[in-house]
Amino acid sequence: MAADRRLTPYARLPRAHHGRTVLHSTVDAFGRAHWLLRGATVLADLYDAVVVTVDAGRSEETHLSSVRARFPLVDALPDGGFVVADARSRADADQVHIFDALGRPTWGFTVGDAVGHLLTDESGDLWVGYFDEGVVSDPLSEPGVRRWSSTGTPAWQYGPQSGIGSFLDCYALNVGRRATWVYPYTDFPLLEVRDGRPPHVRTAPVRGASGVAVHGEHVAFYGGYADDGDRLVLGKLTDSAVEPEEEVRLLRSDGSRSGGPRRVVSRGSRVYVQEEPFTEWGLLDIG
Known part of the structure; x- marks a missing residue:
């Protein structure tokens, strides 16, 4: 019988910030962990926030002014700035806001409703995966996954591929250094995207995963429905399928089973996992 795997402790929010509300958290393209925390100032639909960044055990703060996202997602940009997106778009406001390294808002744009995943790559481009409410109702979200520049210029979008069913929900999105991997509902194929070319499609035997890691010919799917929330399926890539x-x-990390809501970020060979109260990240690295 195969042995279960354990997460490795990766990053912790400093205890001094534990009293603040965690709005979102992620791990960026360079392995730095970030927490978006609500600040003390709230004025109408604007509020102050602070991003706490933990890198190799060291932490720093970036204070953001005039944040307006109701359902925020955050990621870092290579120039030291940050992107904050609202998962739900509004007709009367920009949905995505770019903040410079000093936390000042610089410009905004819209990427489409129902954002489930927001991951920046090493160049600063934004990869956005959408869930079903946007795919079926918003022309911007309809492709299921898109790549945008940090100035809001469309750079790539998924197009229907022969041999696979409809793309109704981006269940998992992995943005690595050399490739992006997309795992969509309803048929749950694994799509490999490189250099903006049409995806390389592989059938996959796993349904309902929330994270995917890829290293060479090796692949891991994390998560699933019901009691399979902590399932890990390991396999190999062939030209046409995942075996x-x-x-x-x-x-x-202590050997106990996880449970309840989780946040999952997939980056290359790594899957990062966070549980409530979302103050710690654990790591699985198949590399």
Whole structure:
């Protein structure tokens, strides 16, 4: 019987910030962990926020002014700035706002309703994966996954591929250094995107995963429906399919089973996992 795997402790929000509301958290393209925390000032639909960045055990703060996202997602830009997107778009306001390294808002734009994933790459481009409410009702979200420049210029979008079903929801999105991997509902294929070319499509035997990691010919799917929230399926890539090799549980670092809401970020060979109260990140690295 295959042995279960354990997460490795990766990053923690400094205890001095534990009393603040965690609005969102992520791990960026360079491995730095970020927490977006609500500040003390709230004025109408604007509020102050602070991004706490933890890198190799060191932490720093970036204070953001005039944040307006109701359902915020955050990621870092390579120039030291940040992008904050609202998961739900509004007709009367920009949905995505770019903040410079001093936390000042610079410009905004709209990328489409129902943003489920927001991941920046090393060049600063934004990869956005959408869930079903946007895919079926918003022309910007309809492709299911898109790439945007940090100035709001469309750079790439998914187009229908032969041999796979409809794209109704981006369940998992992995933005690595050399490739982006997309795992969409309803058929759950694994799509490999390189250099803006049409995706390389592989069938996959796993349904409902929330994270995917890829290293060479090796692949791991994390998560699933119901009791499979901590399932880990390991396999190999062929030209046309994912061949499963073993199925185990991905446990907490102390060996206990995880449960409840999770936040998952996929980056190349790594899957980062965060549980409530969302103050710690654990790591699985198949590389």
